[in-house]
Amino acid sequence: MEPSKTIHYTQIDRLSSRRPFSLMVKPVGGLCNLDCKYCYYSCVGSSHGKMSLEILEEAISKLIQNNDSQEISILWHGGEPMLAGLAFFEKAMEFEEFFTNRKGTGQKVSNSIQTNGTLIDDNWASFFRQNGFFVGLSLDGPKEIHDKFRQDKKGFHSFDKVLRGLEILKNERVEFNTLSTVNSASVGNGPVVYDFLKEMGSKYMQFLPVVAPNDPWGINANDYGRFMIEVFDEWWKNQDAGNYYVQLIDIALANYMGQESGLCQFSPVCGDVPVVESDGMVYACDHFVNRQNFLGSIYDSADSLFYSGRLPVFGIDKFSRLPKRCKFCNHLNLCYGGCPEHRIVPLENDFEINFLCEGYRDFFDYIKPYLKQMSNHINNL
Numbered sequence: 001m002e003p004s005k006t007i008h009y010t011q012i013d014r015l016s017s018r019r020p021f022s023l024m025v026k027p028v029g030g031l032c033n034l035d036c037k038y039c040y041y042s043c044v045g046s047s048h049g050k051m052s053l054e055i056l057e058e059a060i061s062k063l064i065q066n067n068d069s070q071e072i073s074i075l076w077h078g079g080e081p082m083l084a085g086l087a088f089f090e091k092a093m094e095f096e097e098f099f100t101n102r103k104g105t106g107q108k109v110s111n112s113i114q115t116n117g118t119l120i121d122d123n124w125a126s127f128f129r130q131n132g133f134f135v136g137l138s139l140d141g142p143k144e145i146h147d148k149f150r151q152d153k154k155g156f157h158s159f160d161k162v163l164r165g166l167e168i169l170k171n172e173r174v175e176f177n178t179l180s181t182v183n184s185a186s187v188g189n190g191p192v193v194y195d196f197l198k199e200m201g202s203k204y205m206q207f208l209p210v211v212a213p214n215d216p217w218g219i220n221a222n223d224y225g226r227f228m229i230e231v232f233d234e235w236w237k238n239q240d241a242g243n244y245y246v247q248l249i250d251i252a253l254a255n256y257m258g259q260e261s262g263l264c265q266f267s268p269v270c271g272d273v274p275v276v277e278s279d280g281m282v283y284a285c286d287h288f289v290n291r292q293n294f295l296g297s298i299y300d301s302a303d304s305l306f307y308s309g310r311l312p313v314f315g316i317d318k319f320s321r322l323p324k325r326c327k328f329c330n331h332l333n334l335c336y337g338g339c340p341e342h343r344i345v346p347l348e349n350d351f352e353i354n355f356l357c358e359g360y361r362d363f364f365d366y367i368k369p370y371l372k373q374m375s376n377h378i379n380n381l
């Protein structure tokens with residue numbers, strides 16, 4: 001069998017040119033008011049404290065000056081980014097306005113923030129609405145599932161505070177989506193979690209598998225695949241297409257139809273969203289904040305940070321380090337081997353394969369006939 005011929009090679013070429021990029025900004029590094037058991041970032045960048053306004057200004061200036069796309073994205077992330085305080089974010093909006101006006105090319109900056117939601121109050125919600133923020137709310141499902149691993153440092157549950165924050169967002173008509181980890185407490189609960197999120201008003205749902213093979217909160221590949229199939233069945237049964245969006249279904253459909261999925265994990269190459277830590281150090285991805293993927297300081301030139309050296313190599317590595325099993329897999333065009341962070345299962349004389357591989361296979365096997373049906377429908381519109 002030949003490896004798939006329909007890889008988007010243009011995406012690989014793109015990495016060698018001055019492509020547009022987004023920036024993930026960590027205003028307080030990994031600092032957080034919660035202590036979720038499965039957090040991948042709490043041990044990474046928590047020691048630098050809050051980002052200074054000088055670093056913030058330089059990051060926003062670099063992003064706007066060196067980006068020609070009409071819409072430029074900043075993703076505010078943590079830890080818990082809201083710990084930086086409202087005044088910090090108000091200053092960020094001033095910088096965005098100043099640098100876009102100075103450039104004078106009519107570009108817009110879109111802001112998204114990923115938050116655990118426990119600190120949201122009326123002032124924050126009104127700030128989010130006035131500045132067009134898109135809020136990603138971390139909510140794992142109903143109380144018994146959410147509270148299993150999402151607790152604060154004293155072991156108190158967070159569900160009630162998150163729901164209070166969600167109600168405030170809804171009252172203020174702030175646009176939001178939900179990000180739910182799929183962990184050991186989620187197993188067998190796909191429909192329960194999906195229906196709950198719908199009931200909470202989430203129109204766009206992301207499900208993030210917790211890959212932690214040696215920890216009680218980790219999920220195995222088969223359970224993850226089954227969970228996503230359950231979610232898919234519930235979505236399909238309720239005829240929710242067009243009204244409720246499940247990221248993995250959307251991405252699979254885009255990839256199936258030969259479009260760019262827009263999510264790094266399911267693209268041939270990655271590295272479009274470098275991260276600025278609170279001390280101004282820049283890395284290729286927030287899942288690889290380490291010496292090997294260190295790009296430099298935010299004060300270095302944009303060329304050296306974003307267009308040459310480590311970042312393009314990092315992005316292309318996602319493709320060039322695919323094991324043979326992926327290259328010959330009939331789901332390659334949907335999966336692209338997933339995120340390199342999850343490629344931890346050793347294979348003989350080959351690169352490591354994704355820990356979730358079997359779950360992806362099960363899920364893609366299951367939904368392919370439906371993808372065909374949906375793609376035919378879209379093509380006939």
Ligand code: SF4
Nearest residue numbers: 264265270271285339
């Ligand atoms: S390493 Fe994973 S999370 Fe990071 S950019 Fe690549 S695919 Fe995305």
Ligand code: SF4
Nearest residue numbers: 326329335337354357
């Ligand atoms: S990770 Fe598994 S499902 Fe994905 S492309 Fe590789 S072999 Fe196929």
